Amino acid sequence: MNTMASVLARVPLFKLYRAFGWPKMLPLNLTLSPSPKCNSRCLTCNIWMKREDELTIEEWDKVLASLGHSPYWFTISGGEPLMYPHVVELAQLVYKHCRPGVINIPTNAILPIIPDRVKRIARLCPESQLIINLSLDGLGAKHDFIRGIPGNFEKFEERLGQLLALRAQLPNLTVGIHSVISVFSVADLDELIAYADRSGADQFITEIAEPRVELDTVGLPITPSREQYAQAIDRLIAYVESKQFRGMSKITEALRVEYYKLVKRILDEQDQVIDCYAGWVSAQIYANGTVWPCCVRADDLGNLRNHSYDFKEIWFGEKIKGVRRSIAAKECHCPLANASYTNMLHDLPTLARVGGKILHPSGHSPGAKEPSSPIAP
C-alpha cells in the first residue's frame, strides 16, 4: 500500500529527476478525466459542452496496469465523475493496479445515484482513503445561479446528509466541501465558511477560479482580482488558524494555509513562485487518452491509444522533454490546487514552515472540530 511516508521518501528523487532527468520516476499524483460530460452549467466552466471519443473501461484497464504502484494520489475528475457510467469499475481498476493512498472525487451532488456509487467505491477500495468533495459555490439561489441548475443547492444538502450518514459506516470515507472562488462568489466566502463549519463535513477546501485550456475558459473574466481574493482568503486563513487540529489534520491544515498564501503571491507576482512539478510528479489523462502535464496548459504529450496504452512510453518519451523545459523555464504559472499541493511537498521552505506550525501551533479554539482528511488538493 502506498503511504505518505513512501511519498516523502520519493521527494528527493523527484527533485533529482526534475533537475537532471534521472532517476526516471512515474508520477505520484494522477488525475483521470474519463468523460467531460456534466449535468451542471457552471459560469466558470465550459467542459460540459465537449464530447470525446472516450477511452473504454478495457482501455483504462491497460493504462492503469502500466502505472503500477507509483501514484499515491488519484483524482477522478470530469465533467461530473459520479455521472460517468463506469466510475465504480474505474475506481476498482485504480485500486487493483495502483493501490493508491487516496482516491479523490469531486462531485456536483446532483444525481440521486451518487451515495450508492460512493458506497460501492469505498467498499471496493477498502485500503484507500476515498475523499468525496461536494461543490458549493454559494448558498441557496446563489449556488443555483453560479452552477446554472435550479434546485442544485437543495440537492447538495440532500446529498451531503446522505454522504455524512454513509461516513459512519465507511471508515475510509472523507466528505468535504469544495468552493471555487470566482468573481461570482468571492464576496460570499464568509457565509460559505460559516456554512461549512456547521455542516459536519470533514474539510472545507477552496480553489480560485482560473482559466484552463481543459475547461475552455481561457480569456474569460472569472478570476477575482488579487485584492478581492486576498481580502477573502485572509479571512479563511484566520478561520483555519483559529482552529486547533490534531494528528494528520494539523499537517493538512498547515499546508492549506500555505496554499492560500501561495495563490496570493502567484496573483501578485505573476510567476511560478515555487518550482512547478507538473510533468514530473503530477499529470492528467484526459477522456480520449491524451496525457497532459496539467489541465491548465493541456499540452498534448501523446495519446495512450498510439502508445499501446503504456503510460511509460509517453512519460519517458521525447515529446514531454520540450514541455518540461518550458515548465522549468517558468513559461507558465498558475494556482492550480492539485499541482500546487504537490509542488509544495517539493519546496523545502514550505515544508520548513509547515513543520514549524506543527511544532508551534497558534490556534487555541476550545470547541474546534478535528477534520479527518489527509492532504487534500
Added chain:
Amino acid sequence: MAFEWLNKFHHEMEKDPDYAEKTLAAYRLGMKAKGSILGVVIQPLANCCEAARDLPDGKVYDPDGAPRLPLPGCSQGRRCGCVYRPVMSYQRGDEP
C-alpha cells in the same frame, strides 16, 4: 488580465486537425443546452494572415455560421494563431 501568458500560449498551440469542428460542435451543444454561452468570436494574433485581418472585429457568430479555422489560405496551417473564444452572457452583462 491575470494569466495573460495562457492566452498567448493557447494562441500558439498547434491545433488538432478537427479543431474547428470539435470546438464549434461544443458551442452549438452549449447553446442548445441553454448554457450561458451566447456565441463565438474569433481572436486573431497580431501576426495573423490577411484573411484573418479581414474578419470583422469582435463579430459574434452563431457556431453554425462561424468561419472554419484555420481560414482558407492561411499560411500557418495548424500553427494558425487564431482561436475561437466562447462569448458568455456575463461578459455582456446579461443574466445567463
